[in-house]
Amino acid sequence: MNTRAEHKPVVAVLTVHDEGQFFKGNQRNFRDIFETGTKMGYQVYIVTVRDLKLASETVKGYIFNKDSETWEVRDFPQPQVIYNRIPNRSYELKASVRTKLDEISHASGIELYNPGFFNKWELFKWLRTSETTRKLVPATKRLSNLSSLGKMLSVYPYLYLKPENGKAGKGIMILKYRPNHLMAYRLTIQHDKKSVTYRSVSLSRLWRRIRREAGASPYIIQQGIELATYQKKPFDLRLLVQKNARGFWSVTGVGARLAGKGSITTHVPRGGSIEDPFKLLSALFGPENSTEMLNKIKSTAVQIARQIERGSSLSHGEMSMDLGVDTNGILWFFEANAKPMKFDEPEIRQKSLRRIFQYSSYLAGRMRL
Ligand SMILES: Nc1ncnc2c1ncn2[C@@H]1O[C@H](COP(=O)(O)OP(=O)(O)O)[C@@H](O)[C@H]1O
Ligand SMILES: [Mg+2]
Structure with missing residues (x-):
């Protein structure tokens, strides 16, 4: 057997289709992944859930053309490793996407690298x-009603409120109880760059504000550190x-x-x-x-x-x-x-990109055992 092919599987980076810019997600990240893998001698391409047809001979994928500074469509062999970089939870929860991920995890000859987001x-x-x-782990509960929030606050007078599916600080609030203050309850809500603080003599007044901010998203309440x-x-x-x-x-x-x-x-x-x-x-x-x-x-x-x-x-x-x-x-x-975001430290970034392929080789090698 050709050892080169044995250790270097075809790697497809999975995302979802986009009408405007080929596919969704951080374009720079996809480009870095593609270029690192290619330099390391792997065949790499980007594929969308829509274009990935596991039963067909070839797969329509994208590669980055440095000269024209744009993505190009080509036909590729079926991948042995699929690196899931579907960029957010709502796409990943779509029935068509879930079905595809399920098909991949049951397909023989294909390894799914990265099953999906955490909650x-x-x-x-x-x-x-x-x-x-x-x-x-800081003490953590689900946000449900005013009385359970009050109970948690009496044990931990400093609380973080966070959306279960949040990222990048979106929707995070802080709640504090300071018994020797006239306005004993203090709620801070994080907005894009700044945060806004509300003070109140009672928790029930702040509760409405918390509910409004949380909307329909499930939240956790957590001991503040x-x-x-x-x-x-x-x-x-x-x-x-x-x-x-x-x-x-x-x-x-x-x-x-x-x-x-x-x-x-x-x-x-x-x-x-x-x-x-x-x-x-x-x-x-x-x-x-x-x-x-x-x-x-x-x-x-x-x-x-x-x-x-x-x-x-x-x-x-x-x-x-x-x-x-x-x-x-x-x-x-x-x-x-x-699905880690890009690290800005160049050393960590470089190493992380290479590891994606090193682990892909491991996955492909394990498959043959
Ligand atoms: N329980 C906590 N106590 C103190 N600081 C916290 C707590 N939870 C979160 N933070 C701060 O808020 C940041 C964002 O929280 P995190 O849970 O990572 O949410 P996100 O998904 O929005 O990044 C953390 O990196 C930390 O600085
Ligand atoms: Mg975080």
Whole structure:
């Protein structure tokens, strides 16, 4: 057998069709994936759910033409690995898309890399069932009614309210109870760049505002963690965890995000900035402790990935994680994203793109066993 072909499967990157720009999703990301794979000697193309016909001889896919700076349509052989990059949950929930993903996962000769998005509530359920990960999870409940919110607030006077299917800080609120203030209840709602705060003597008044903001989206309510700060701004850690060429979870990189002024999250589009985690941790806990802390953080992230995979009963290939370190140096889990966004740190970015293909080779090799 030709060993080159054996180790380098045909990889199709899956998304959904778009009337205007060929296909949906972050074009730059698709281009980077295509170019990295091609450079590494893989045959890579982008395919839409509509064009992926598993029974036909060839598949209509897109490749990027550097000279014309645009995507080109060609016919390709059927892929051995399908890397799912359907860009958001609503597309992924469509019946036609679900049927296709189901077909892929049952097809012989094809491996699905990345089964789909996580839901924040499910993540917490999964992580609570293991001794090793339980202690990392802030107390979390589903937002249901005023009285249960009141109860939660009496135990944890600082709460985060987050949409279960949210991302990039959208829809996040903070609720605080400060008994020695006249306006004891304080609600902060994150808007695009700034946040707005409402104060009230009673929770029931704020409840209406919370309901209006939440709309029909399911929310979780979560114990707020006093994040460690640098120059008075809170920060958290973003880790990228991917399976490597041997199929083992491994930390591709750790970044830090320092909150922007007036933001209740650390997201860069909301004024947050990219920082070196070692620098931030050292400023607080000293350089020696920080090296040890970072190693512990990495091994914990791998444990989290394993437990998420166990909980979901599906095989995943990569995930990003938001972890917080509190003022006492204790680690907390905030969320994991099954379809990581691009990391801005060039080293992490490069490594992450290469790993997609290294793990694809592993998947294709496993299939032949
Ligand atoms: N329970 C919490 N306590 C303190 N900070 C939190 C908490 N939950 C979230 N955050 C902050 O808000 C950010 C966004 O929350 P996250 O759960 O990652 O939602 P999103 O999906 O919108 O990114 C986190 O990176 C962290 O900085
Ligand atoms: Mg996040």
